[in-house]
Amino acid sequence: MSHKLVGYSIADGIAxxxxxxxxxxxxxxSLIDALLAALKTAKDDPAVRAVIIGSAHKVFCAGLDxxxxxxxxxxxIKGFLERLYFALNDVQYRMGKPTIAAIDGxxxxxxxxxxxxxxxxxxxxxxxxxxxxxxxxxxPALHFVHLPxxxxxxxxxxxxxLGEPFDAATAFRMGLLSEIVPKGTALxxxxxxxxxxxxxxxxxxxIGRDAFMRAVDADYRRAIENAAESFSLVATTEDCQEGLHxxxxxxxxxxxxx
Numbered sequence: 001m002s003h004k005l006v007g008y009s010i011a012d013g014i015a016x017x018x019x020x021x022x023x024x025x026x027x028x029x030s031l032i033d034a035l036l037a038a039l040k041t042a043k044d045d046p047a048v049r050a051v052i053i054g055s056a057h058k059v060f061c062a063g064l065d066x067x068x069x070x071x072x073x074x075x076x077i078k079g080f081l082e083r084l085y086f087a088l089n090d091v092q093y094r095m096g097k098p099t100i101a102a103i104d105g106x107x108x109x110x111x112x113x114x115x116x117x118x119x120x121x122x123x124x125x126x127x128x129x130x131x132x133x134x135x136x137x138x139x140p141a142l143h144f145v146h147l148p149x150x151x152x153x154x155x156x157x158x159x160x161x162l163g164e165p166f167d168a169a170t171a172f173r174m175g176l177l178s179e180i181v182p183k184g185t186a187l188x189x190x191x192x193x194x195x196x197x198x199x200x201x202x203x204x205x206x207i208g209r210d211a212f213m214r215a216v217d218a219d220y221r222r223a224i225e226n227a228a229e230s231f232s233l234v235a236t237t238e239d240c241q242e243g244l245h246x247x248x249x250x251x252x253x254x255x256x257x258x
Contacts, residue, residue, distance in 0.1 A: 006034040007056055008041065013049040013198040014191065015042040019114075024062035025055055027110040032083045035114070039091045039099075049198035049205070051095070052190045053118060054102040060127070061111025069138070069235045070244045077235045081228045084113055085142055089224065092117045093213050096206040098197045102190035103127045104183065108165075113142055119209075121176065122190045123168045126183035129176065130165035137243025137253065139234050141227035145220065150175040 005028075007018035017038045019025040035053075042048045055061065068080050092099060101115040104124035109132060115121050131140040140160055147156040151174045159166060159174075171177045181189045197205070234240050239255045246253035 004034055005031045006038050008038045010045075010048060012195060013047060014194045015045070015048045015051045017042070017051065017053045018056045019054070019061055020056040022057055024059040024106075025057060025111070026062055026065040027068070027084065028065045029068065029080060029083065032080070032088075036083065036087050036091060039088075039095070043091060043095050043097070046202070048097065049200075049202055050097055050194040051099040052102055052187070052194055053099065053114065054187050054190070055105065057105075059105045059111075060101075060103045060107040061114055062106060063109025063111055063132070066136070066244050066248060069240075070248070071241065072235070074232045074236050077232050078228070081231060084110060085224050085228050088114070088117050089220075093217075096209060097202070098194070098205065098209065100190045100194055102186045104186040106130075106165075109133055109140060112140070116143075116146055116176070120178040120190075120193065122179045122181060122186050122193065123171065123177050124183040124186040125168050125180050127168045127171075127186070128165045129168070129171045130163065131160050132163045132165075134161055134163040135243070136247045137234070137237070137240035137255070139231060141231035141234075142224050144227050144230075145223040147174075147176075 005021045007020050009016050017035065019031065019035070021028065021031045025031070039051070042051045069077050098120070099118040101118040101121045103115060103121065104127060106128050107115050108130050112129060112131065131143055133140045143160060147160060155174065168177065168180050172180050179189065238258050242255060243253045
């Protein structure tokens with residue numbers, strides 16, 4: 001089975017979902033919908049015991065396609081957030097089986113959102129990460145909720161508001177990664193871990209994972225709803241639109257504070 005923009009295959013009880021929108025898997029509405037459809041397919045298939053999300057390209061995911069927010073009204077932007085934030089969180093929350101992100105390249109912005117939605121993240125040591133939204137007049141809203149919970153307020157503020165990339169060792173120190181492996185081996189290691197998880201009792205895994213998700217939720221859904229409201233507000237400001245246009249036109253933005 002395959003979904004447009006997403007590769008889907010099953011072997012040994014493991015579903016592999018490969019983002020496939022070259023060259024950098026920029027998130028369009030169609031790509032997000034294909035990812036959600038693939039996750040729901042894996043969720044509903046009793047033959048699937050574990051799920052891996054990876055990339056068919058060198059880059060895991062460079063973030064959203066800027067056309068999603070450039071010049072768009074708030075209601076359209078909110079539709080995108082309902083998919084990337086809420087629908088993705090909901091399907092992962094109710095998956096009932098473990099999910100692993102396998103990263104062997106760059107993960108930025110919305111790519112980070114996809115990665116952290118998984119139960120584990122396994123990354124090659126050449127991978128890089130970051131929240132560059134601030135540099136185009138946006139905010140990494142969901143990560144305002146997620147990152148401080150992992151590393152605390154003061155460790156989280158810099159990556160979120162400087163927009164600078166960081167390496168796999170830093171991501172691991174921050175608690176964003178489950179494992180670092182040699183470059184080019186993240187998918188192989190994810191398959192190895194997935195096989196071990198798939199060997200567990202599926203009913204015990206489902207009950208246990210459901211309990212784990214409830215335990216770590218801690219008002220997470222309400223917090224990301226608040227964050228999404230802030231993202232929608234920022235995206236309609238003149239400065240945001242200026243930042244997006246400047247990025248596309250490869251020039252320095254002229255922010256006016258409105």
